[in-house]
Amino acid sequence: MSLLSIPNIKEYNNRMFFMIAGPCVVEGRDITFQIAEHLKSLTERYRIPFIFKASYKKANRSRYDSFTGIGDRKGLSILKEIRERLKLPVLTDIHSAEEASLAASYDIDVLQIPAFLCRQTELLEAAAKTGKCVNIKKGQFLSPAAMKFAAEKVARYNKAIMLTERGSQFGYTDLVIDFRGIPQMQQFGYPVVLDVTHSLQQPNQSSGVTGGLPQLIGTIARAGVAAGADGLFLETHPNPEQAKSDGANMLRLDKMESLIKSLIPIREAILN
Numbered sequence: 636m637s638l639l640s641i642p643n644i645k646e647y648n649n650r651m652f653f654m655i656a657g658p659c660v661v662e663g664r665d666i667t668f669q670i671a672e673h674l675k676s677l678t679e680r681y682r683i684p685f686i687f688k689a690s691y692k693k694a695n696r697s698r699y700d701s702f703t704g705i706g707d708r709k710g711l712s713i714l715k716e717i718r719e720r721l722k723l724p725v726l727t728d729i730h731s732a733e734e735a736s737l738a739a740s741y742d743i744d745v746l747q748i749p750a751f752l753c754r755q756t757e758l759l760e761a762a763a764k765t766g767k768c769v770n771i772k773k774g775q776f777l778s779p780a781a782m783k784f785a786a787e788k789v790a791r792y793n794k795a796i797m798l799t800e801r802g803s804q805f806g807y808t809d810l811v812i813d814f815r816g817i818p819q820m821q822q823f824g825y826p827v828v829l830d831v832t833h834s835l836q837q838p839n840q841s842s843g844v845t846g847g848l849p850q851l852i853g854t855i856a857r858a859g860v861a862a863g864a865d866g867l868f869l870e871t872h873p874n875p876e877q878a879k880s881d882g883a884n885m886l887r888l889d890k891m892e893s894l895i896k897s898l899i900p901i902r903e904a905i906l907n
Contacts, residue, residue: 653684653866654903655726655745655828656772656891657879660690660702661710670871671717673888681895686745687717688726688868691738693880694749702879711741718742726770732761739765750801750833753785763792770797772830779816783823797848799868801830808837809855812855814862821863828866829859830840835884849875852886853894860901867898 661667671687671754678685691710693703704710719742726745730752730815738746746762749773762769769789773782783799789796798820802810809835812834820827828848834855835848858866872878875885886894 644846646663650897650906652864653686653826654678654823654895655686655688655866655868656871657688658872659870659882659885661691661713662879664713664716666873667713668717668721670888671721671723671874674871674891675721675723675893679901682893683796683899685723686726687714687723688870689714690728690880691757692728692748694728694730704855707737711738711743714743715741718744729758729762731817732757739767744768745770745797747799748785753777753782754834756788759785759837760792763789766793766795768795768797769819770799770828772799772801772815773820775802775810779813779819785822786825795891796825798825799828799829799830800834800864801868802834802836808835810836812858815851817862817864821865824863828868829855829862829864830868831856831859832868832870832884832886835881841878847907849884849886852884853897856894856899858896860898861905863905871892874886874896880898 654731658670663892667689674685691704691714692707692807703716714727717723718725724744726747727738727743728747728749735746739881745768747770748759748762751774752758753774771785786798800816805811817827831852835851859867869886871886871888871891873888875882878885
């Protein structure tokens with residue numbers, strides 16, 4: 636498994652997990668830069684390969700009045716500026732073949748396929764044809780084994796692929812993680828990421844706003860590293876209660892360092 640196709644991740648060699656982290660969505664230039672700069676400083680200090688993430692738009696919302704973004708091109712421009720000024724690879728979601736081309740034109744390094752769209756052949760192929768790395772989130776409705784076919788749709792054109800576990804639907808309002816899925820998906824030959832914060836969502840609430848269990852972020856992250864995940868995906872914000880999307884399951888930005896410090900010894904232990 637290799638991430639050498641992604642700029643600035645050249646040190647990744649399976650000795651240390653890599654991290655994909657950032658806010659759920661681009662809320663504005665200043666706060667997005669604030670989060671990116673803090674995470675860059677932390678990951679450099681602890682020598683963790685890092686990809687900054689933020690959605691430039693949110694297409695999957697429960698309520699019609701939920702925040703969806705500040706404008707497609709404005710959001711993408713901020714991500715491009717972070718990439719250029721902070722020298723960080725960036726990741727964002729796409730939802731259609733047209734969006735794949737648009738995001739790629741802003742030099743996005745990783746195009747992420749949302750879980751609900753992981754079987755959309757046209758979307759997967761369009762993302763692959765951009766030549767960018769493609770991160771496919773496992774649908775809440777799919778087995779780990781079924782992700783082989785999603786990966787094959789991309790691999791016909793481009794083998795820079797990551798697969799992300801983000802929990803399976805459990806009843807109507809909860810998700811559970813089957814950690815067996817991490818080694819099972821690694822057998823396909825691609826890095827496997829654990830999406831810690833989305834795995835702790837509690838969707839389909841009567842309010843129309845997704846809930847979450849952020850107090851379990853450390854537990855799930857440590858379990859994921861122990862299970863051998865190649866990377867961790869976390870959403871973080873200085874004030875999750877004020878975040879415009881997914882605040883209920885985010886990690887406070889000032890808690891990132893203590894979490895990282897707890898994860899490194901686990902990774903080192905399983906490799907020794």
